[in-house]
Amino acid sequence: MTLVSGWGRFPVVDSEVLRPRSFEAVGAAVADVSGSVARGNGRAYGDAAIGAVRTIAMTGFDRVRSFDPATGRIRLEAGVLLSDLIDTFGPRGFLPFVVPGTRFVSVGGAIAADVHGKNHHGEGGFGRYVDSILLRTGQGETIEVSREQNSDAFFATVGGMGLTGIILEATMRLRPVETGWIRERVISASDLDAAMRALEASDSATYSVAWIDCVARGRDLGRSLIYLGEHASADELAEGADRFPIGKNPGLAVPLDLPSMTLNRYTIRAFNELYYRMGARRAGGDHVVSLYPYFFPLDSLSDWNRIYGRRGFLQHQCVIPEQGARAVLGDILDRVSKRGDASFLAVLKKLGHGDGLLSFPLPGYTLALDFPVKGDILNFLDEIDRLVVAAGGRLYLAKDARQSRATFEAGYPALPRFKAIRKSLDPAGNIRSKLSQRLFDEV
Amino acid sequence: MTSRKTVLVLGGSSDIGRAAARAFAKAGYDVGLAGRDAAALEPDAVDLHARYNVEASTWTFDVLDTASFDGFVAGLPVLPDVVVSIIGLLGVQQNAESDLAHATTIMRSNYEGPSLILGLFAEKFLARGHGTIVGVSSVAGDRGRASNYVYGSAKAGFSAFLSGLRARASRGGVHVVTVKPGFVRTKMTEGMKLIGPLTVDAPVVSDAILNAVEKKTDVVYVSGKWRLVMLIIKTLPEAVFKKLKF
Numbered sequence: 279m280t281l282v283s284g285w286g287r288f289p290v291v292d293s294e295v296l297r298p299r300s301f302e303a304v305g306a307a308v309a310d311v312s313g314s315v316a317r318g319n320g321r322a323y324g325d326a327a328i329g330a331v332r333t334i335a336m337t338g339f340d341r342v343r344s345f346d347p348a349t350g351r352i353r354l355e356a357g358v359l360l361s362d363l364i365d366t367f368g369p370r371g372f373l374p375f376v377v378p379g380t381r382f383v384s385v386g387g388a389i390a391a392d393v394h395g396k397n398h399h400g401e402g403g404f405g406r407y408v409d410s411i412l413l414r415t416g417q418g419e420t421i422e423v424s425r426e427q428n429s430d431a432f433f434a435t436v437g438g439m440g441l442t443g444i445i446l447e448a449t450m451r452l453r454p455v456e457t458g459w460i461r462e463r464v465i466s467a468s469d470l471d472a473a474m475r476a477l478e479a480s481d482s483a484t485y486s487v488a489w490i491d492c493v494a495r496g497r498d499l500g501r502s503l504i505y506l507g508e509h510a511s512a513d514e515l516a517e518g519a520d521r522f523p524i525g526k527n528p529g530l531a532v533p534l535d536l537p538s539m540t541l542n543r544y545t546i547r548a549f550n551e552l553y554y555r556m557g558a559r560r561a562g563g564d565h566v567v568s569l570y571p572y573f574f575p576l577d578s579l580s581d582w583n584r585i586y587g588r589r590g591f592l593q594h595q596c597v598i599p600e601q602g603a604r605a606v607l608g609d610i611l612d613r614v615s616k617r618g619d620a621s622f623l624a625v626l627k628k629l630g631h632g633d634g635l636l637s638f639p640l641p642g643y644t645l646a647l648d649f650p651v652k653g654d655i656l657n658f659l660d661e662i663d664r665l666v667v668a669a670g671g672r673l674y675l676a677k678d679a680r681q682s683r684a685t686f687e688a689g690y691p692a693l694p695r696f697k698a699i700r701k702s703l704d705p706a707g708n709i710r711s712k713l714s715q716r717l718f719d720e721v
Numbered sequence: 722m723t724s725r726k727t728v729l730v731l732g733g734s735s736d737i738g739r740a741a742a743r744a745f746a747k748a749g750y751d752v753g754l755a756g757r758d759a760a761a762l763e764p765d766a767v768d769l770h771a772r773y774n775v776e777a778s779t780w781t782f783d784v785l786d787t788a789s790f791d792g793f794v795a796g797l798p799v800l801p802d803v804v805v806s807i808i809g810l811l812g813v814q815q816n817a818e819s820d821l822a823h824a825t826t827i828m829r830s831n832y833e834g835p836s837l838i839l840g841l842f843a844e845k846f847l848a849r850g851h852g853t854i855v856g857v858s859s860v861a862g863d864r865g866r867a868s869n870y871v872y873g874s875a876k877a878g879f880s881a882f883l884s885g886l887r888a889r890a891s892r893g894g895v896h897v898v899t900v901k902p903g904f905v906r907t908k909m910t911e912g913m914k915l916i917g918p919l920t921v922d923a924p925v926v927s928d929a930i931l932n933a934v935e936k937k938t939d940v941v942y943v944s945g946k947w948r949l950v951m952l953i954i955k956t957l958p959e960a961v962f963k964k965l966k967f
Contacts, residue, residue: 343768345771
């Protein structure tokens with residue numbers, strides 16, 4: 279057995295890690311033990327990509343099977359990373375339609391979590407651009423699922439956290455782009471009301487996201503910088519600029535686990551003050567930035583999860599339906615700012631409808647916060663969960679490591695239907711993760 | 722036919738081989754992938770074409786079947802501009818100490834086969850007047866260690882072969898590169914205890930190979946740290962070295 283954890287480094291649990299080299303070997307690995315789940319690049323924060331007994335590492339499956347340069351339609355193996363797709367097909371004029379905040383996730387993982395990006399309010403999630411999926415079920419069958427064929431299994435697989443089977447390959451559409459640059463506009467918002475108004479008013483922007491200073495209090499509560507973005511056309515580039523910027527591999531790394539006292543209310547407050555002021559200074563006009571810092575600001579610092587120290591951290595990402603979101607978000611931010619130990623920057627953005635049965639998004643506002651694992655943090659997050667549930671919201675499974683069954687069941691009303699489809703694909707229950715054990719497997 | 726440059730990768734199904742094929746294809750080379758099972762290389766050839774819009778072909782090549790080498794080289798439709806040998810077999814040192822067949826396979830896979838095939842290509846390249854030969858050897862060849870001297874000695878032989886070939890071939894316009902990767906996270910090293918700061922991933926090796934070909938470097942330690950580590954290990958007096966445990 280091997281000790282395995284997600285990106286948040288909490289929890290750390292035992293699971294046998296297998297690295298099969300062929301799809302036949304994947305099938306064999308799933309068949310001979312009860313309790314396997316696929317793992318891509320390990321960027322899920324909690325226990326989603328850790329098998330109850332066995333974890334099937336998929337990053338070795340990284341071949342492109344076909345690509346049509348006329349349409350951007352691509353067939354690929356599930357272990358291809360989005361960073362690889364961007365670096366390979368960006369210069370050929372195509373990017374993924376949807377990217378999350380890190381490019382180091384696998385295609386299989388992006389489908390399983392139906393990841394969302396800064397364009398979810400207008401363009402939906404990752405799964406919307408997936409046409410079909412090759413799935414190895416727990417029962418041992420290899421089936422192709424799409425909106426037309428095995429559609430129940432398709433909508434259970436998109437956002438299904440890998441629990442319908444092992445995603446082997448997928449066919450998806452890429453977005454044609456003229457350049458790898460983003461025309462960005464920064465808006466500064468002095469409090470939560472202004473931030474929400476700014477996001478509301480930016481519904482027609484392709485990309486929008488707000489970075490909230492979550493230690494600001496009183497009348498500064500919820501002060502933010504809103505980043506809007508559009509794909510830049512070739513004639514918007516500076517003279518002599520390459521059409522496609524080079525994506526540098528993370529140069530700076532966090533070399534060791536920082537002592538947990540490095541992050542405290544004083545250092546965080548100082549950092550946020552600086553960040554807000556520098557951003558506010560850039561507010562106003564448009565400027566063109568490389569897609570890499572625009573979409574993936576944290577990727578430039580590799581192993582940034584070590585900033586939170588050896589005990590790891592928890593990300594709490596909720597979505598609150600639009601009706602009444604203002605009051606609940608204000609309440610959550612108020613409690614967080616009073617604690618003072620949350621992440622430097624929280625993320626606020628608008629979401630639209632989700633596609634899969636267990637897809638996280640619903641029309642409303644999502645707020646993501648990081649907390650170091652220490653003290654009474656688990657109780658505090660349970661408290662926040664009660665506000666989320668009361669408002670009809672839910673938590674993002676790709677980030678979760680600790681929510682209760684009750685919170686989960688309240689947030690995901692399609693769960694019974696998901697369970698029924700899963701049962702039909704895998705009557706023996708061979709596919710199980712630590713997350714599914716925690717949240718809904720009958721034991 | 723295209724006017725693009727071509728590279729032939731011997732050992733195309735290995736992790737470093739796949740990464741090398743991608744690095745060259747990305748740089749615009751047409752790629753030939755050679756391995757024991759050509760059919761198994763087909764998905765990688767498809768991948769190279771889909772990603773980089775280059776031509777990619779597959780070839781059957783068995784490094785232990787030296788009798789087939791002449792025919793293999795003669796059967797290629799074009800003589801490549803670059804040939805890269807990534808073939809190697811770590812084997813199990815403990816078994817090789819008593820099992821002559823296993824020791825023989827390790828020696829032949831790491832020294833005899835790679836040297837003979839690259840030597841053959843060198844003759845063709847010299848006759849043509851240009852070409853680049855890349856041999857992936859190992860830091861293990863810099864000094865025999867108690868824990869892997871069967872593998873290490875074969876790599877030492879291969880390194881010496883490449884060094885001599887380089888001296889001779891350079892006068893005929895043919896460049897020879899020796900690559901010493903150190904620890905690489907691959908199928909071959911899976912489950913081994915590797916020293917984190919001294920370990921790299923396959924694409925780091927393949928980028929170093931491409932870079933050496935383009936810049937005409939002679940000997941490449943993939944991670945600069947290894948040059949220092951091996952310098953120290955090579956200069957330890959034998960009386961001290963034999964007491965060390967590694």
